[in-house]
Amino acid sequence: MIQMIEINKTFEKHEAVKNVNMTINKGSIYGLIGSNGAGKTTIIKLFAGIYKQDSGKVLLEGSAVFENQALKEKIFYISDQPYFFPQYTVKQMANFYKSVYPSWNEARFKKLAKVFDFSMNKKLHTFSKGIQRQAAFWLALSTMPEILILDEPMDGLDPVARKKVKNLLIQDVADREMTILISSHNLREIEDICDHIGILHHGSLLLEKDLDDLKSDIHKVQVAYKGETPKHLENQLTMLHCERRGSVMVCIIRGKEDEIEKVINQTEPVIFDILPLTLEEIFIYEMGDIGYAIKNIIV
Numbered sequence: 119m120i121q122m123i124e125i126n127k128t129f130e131k132h133e134a135v136k137n138v139n140m141t142i143n144k145g146s147i148y149g150l151i152g153s154n155g156a157g158k159t160t161i162i163k164l165f166a167g168i169y170k171q172d173s174g175k176v177l178l179e180g181s182a183v184f185e186n187q188a189l190k191e192k193i194f195y196i197s198d199q200p201y202f203f204p205q206y207t208v209k210q211m212a213n214f215y216k217s218v219y220p221s222w223n224e225a226r227f228k229k230l231a232k233v234f235d236f237s238m239n240k241k242l243h244t245f246s247k248g249i250q251r252q253a254a255f256w257l258a259l260s261t262m263p264e265i266l267i268l269d270e271p272m273d274g275l276d277p278v279a280r281k282k283v284k285n286l287l288i289q290d291v292a293d294r295e296m297t298i299l300i301s302s303h304n305l306r307e308i309e310d311i312c313d314h315i316g317i318l319h320h321g322s323l324l325l326e327k328d329l330d331d332l333k334s335d336i337h338k339v340q341v342a343y344k345g346e347t348p349k350h351l352e353n354q355l356t357m358l359h360c361e362r363r364g365s366v367m368v369c370i371i372r373g374k375e376d377e378i379e380k381v382i383n384q385t386e387p388v389i390f391d392i393l394p395l396t397l398e399e400i401f402i403y404e405m406g407d408i409g410y411a412i413k414n415i416i417v
Contacts, residue, residue: 119143120165120183120265120297125174127160134160135171136321142314145295147287149308149329151401152318158301159198159269161318165299166195166267178265191219194263198270200254208238208253212260219261227260233282247274255283259290266290268300272307284311309397317404324404329397336400337375341382342366342389354381358403370395370403 120142127135135157142148150158163169164176167183167190176183183189202211216222231238234256236249245253251274258266266287272280288311290296302308308315309329316326325332336358341347342365352360355378360369366389371378375392382390 119179120299121175121177122161122164123175123177125161125164125176126172127157127164127169128172133321135164138174138318138321138323140316140323140326142297142299144297145291146314147291147298147300147312148314148316149312150299150301150316150318151303151305151308151397153320155320156318157321158318160321162195162267162269162299162301165265166193168195191221192264193267194219194258194261194265195267196251196254196258196269196271198273200250202242202250202253204243205241207241208256211242211253211257212238215257215261219263221262223260223262226262227256230256230260230286233286248276248279251275252279252283255286259286262294264296266296266298268298268302270302270304271300272302272304280307287311305398305401306396315397317401332397332400333395334375336370336372336395336403337378338393338395338399339369339371339378339382340366340389340391340393341369341387343385343387348385351381351385370399 122138122140125135125138125140126133138157138161140161150161152158160169164171165183167176167186170184178186178189178192181189183193203214206214212227216224234252236245236252242250242253251271255271272283275283287296287298291298300308300312313329314327315329315332317324327335347367355369356372358370358372360367362368378392
């Protein structure tokens, strides 16, 4: 388990992270999402032990991560722009990581060579952005990390490569309980792979929930009536958003599904459906609920 306890971090008087508490359980895939400038990359680098917090604790297995070599040997971080030594090939980078990570698995490195199917002897800077990112995953997974930290991990990957990488990540979580922390603006990618979600805004953690629980607390409802919409409906339900499409009202409602059904069925609608919400829609309405301009959200 990795934890943040009462974390604060400031850069030149700018509060990047404010009083953040987070818990990521072993073997889970945690998705960190938020508006631009919310503090996601700062959180990522604090967990990776790159930044030191101004106050609070960042813990792995109960011990501080920053400047803790034994713990950092269990962590691999892939930034939004993967870095390789100038003029190095995949094989040369592999030799470097082999000297740094005691858990390096040479057999797996050779096995993954067949999965990624590009030359390990060609200089990395000559590859496209997508191939370089695949190389980063190839190297990362060969170190057999206990914690894999990813910032915009699928950026630049084509659909085939994305599926390949996702399958490898899920396999490692299932086979050896690797823990993954992902920060991304691509909410569809997050939704496909993550089981837990944290939403950041202006350096503060708005909420932290199991993805299934998050989806069970907010619903899209379409409803229509023969006459006028009952005026008391909005007073009985927590409406985050409501719009009329012809004779049908489409509403985003916070609450439990059975409670919503009970209230609406009592009004005798002629049409009533509860529709599935995507993580992208949940994020937009959660952010809208705190007054964030929807037009500024990057998804």
